[in-house]
Amino acid sequence: MTVLEIVALTLVAITAPAVVMTDDPLRQSIVLGIYGLFMAAAFFVLKAPDVALSMLTVSSVLIPALVLLALARVRQIVAQGDPEEPEEEEKP
Amino acid sequence: MTPRARITVMGVALLGLLAFYIWGVAGLPDFGHYKGPYGTTINHVVATERQLTNAVTSIVFDYRAYDTLGEELILFVSVVGVSLLVREQRDESEEVHPAAAKAEEHPRASDAVRALGVAVVGATLLIGLYIVAHGNLTPGGGFQGGVILGAALLAVYFAGDFASLRQLSPSSIFELMHSAGAAGLALLGLGGLISGAAFFHNFLYTGTIGELNSGGIAPLGNAAVGLEVFGAVLLLCSEFLHEAVLRRK
Numbered sequence: 001m002t003v004l005e006i007v008a009l010t011l012v013a014i015t016a017p018a019v020v021m022t023d024d025p026l027r028q029s030i031v032l033g034i035y036g037l038f039m040a041a042a043f044f045v046l047k048a049p050d051v052a053l054s055m056l057t058v059s060s061v062l063i064p065a066l067v068l069l070a071l072a073r074v075r076q077i078v079a080q081g082d083p084e085e086p087e088e089e090e091k092p
Numbered sequence: 093m094t095p096r097a098r099i100t101v102m103g104v105a106l107l108g109l110l111a112f113y114i115w116g117v118a119g120l121p122d123f124g125h126y127k128g129p130y131g132t133t134i135n136h137v138v139a140t141e142r143q144l145t146n147a148v149t150s151i152v153f154d155y156r157a158y159d160t161l162g163e164e165l166i167l168f169v170s171v172v173g174v175s176l177l178v179r180e181q182r183d184e185s186e187e188v189h190p191a192a193a194k195a196e197e198h199p200r201a202s203d204a205v206r207a208l209g210v211a212v213v214g215a216t217l218l219i220g221l222y223i224v225a226h227g228n229l230t231p232g233g234g235f236q237g238g239v240i241l242g243a244a245l246l247a248v249y250f251a252g253d254f255a256s257l258r259q260l261s262p263s264s265i266f267e268l269m270h271s272a273g274a275a276g277l278a279l280l281g282l283g284g285l286i287s288g289a290a291f292f293h294n295f296l297y298t299g300t301i302g303e304l305n306s307g308g309i310a311p312l313g314n315a316a317v318g319l320e321v322f323g324a325v326l327l328l329c330s331e332f333l334h335e336a337v338l339r340r341k
Contacts, residue, residue: 046123049231050148053223057239062325065246069332076336 209251238321273320
């Protein structure tokens with residue numbers, strides 16, 4: 001194992017639990033992007049540049065974008081009540 | 093079950109898993125010393141037989157293109173499924189409202205975000221096209237390039253607003269790109285049958301090694317998948333954006 005491989009894999013090992021241990025989904029999507037970046041670096045160091053590119057695009061573009069959009073919608077529903085549901089008075 | 097009992101059960105299970113894991117990893121071949129004959133064979137024949145410099149592309153879009161068709165259809169069907177689900181929930185009457193009228197009520201992004209959006213659109217688009225077009229030569233290909241192209245149009249959204257993105261390309265165009273790309277790869281496979289050989293036989297002239305059009309069906313497959321993934325990302329994001337941005341009341 002080269003030094004680069006050890007560094008890349010250590011960063012993956014540090015950031016992977018960080019993703020799981022982040023509580024707020026909004027922050028989690030950003031931490032996931034950072035984890036994906038290190039994972040891509042690890043793939044690149046391990047001579048799999050094609051996989052690295054896929055990892056990079058999916059984890060830093062696709063997943064955060066979809067998670068952020070979904071969170072925006074969830075917040076509206078929480079703030080205003082679900083428009084799909086019929087009007088319902090909250091019981092004390 | 094008491095917490096202590098739970099932890100004991102979990103501890104035993106984890107120890108068992110750890111033992112199997114170590115046993116399994118110890119039995120793996122050393123890194124870079126894959127024992128199967130397939131990889132070595134591909135590495136030796138790909139340059140002379142297909143004039144490709146990216147062995148991964150030769151597997152994905154030539155020797156094993158049939159597998160790629162399956163993967164592509166998985167993406168196709170899941171994106172169609174998500175769109176159906178999201179549209180099903182959407183109120184019909186809301187479709188009638190012009191998007192622009194509603195979007196005017198929304199606060200615009202900050203100047204810094206918009207400037208960054210404008211700055212990265214062109215470069216991202218160029219990188220995406222480069223990665224799709226050079227999939228047969230350098231790492232990358234249709235999937236990776238397609239996602240990057242999708243990201244470029246998302247930057248248009250950051251730079252302006254959702255309404256302008258919708259005017260720029262209504263989702264019927266996204267649907268068309270999505271389906272045309274998926275159909276393109278399938279038709280490329282049929283080309284092999286028409287030429288009298290197997291499905292996904294490389295029936296085209298494979299060109300000169302190192303050139304943009306080398307590899308026969310590989311660059312065309314990359315282009316088809318690039319178009320499909322581009323359309324898929326845009327369709328997915330525009331459906332989600334519609335939900336998140338235009339449904340405010």
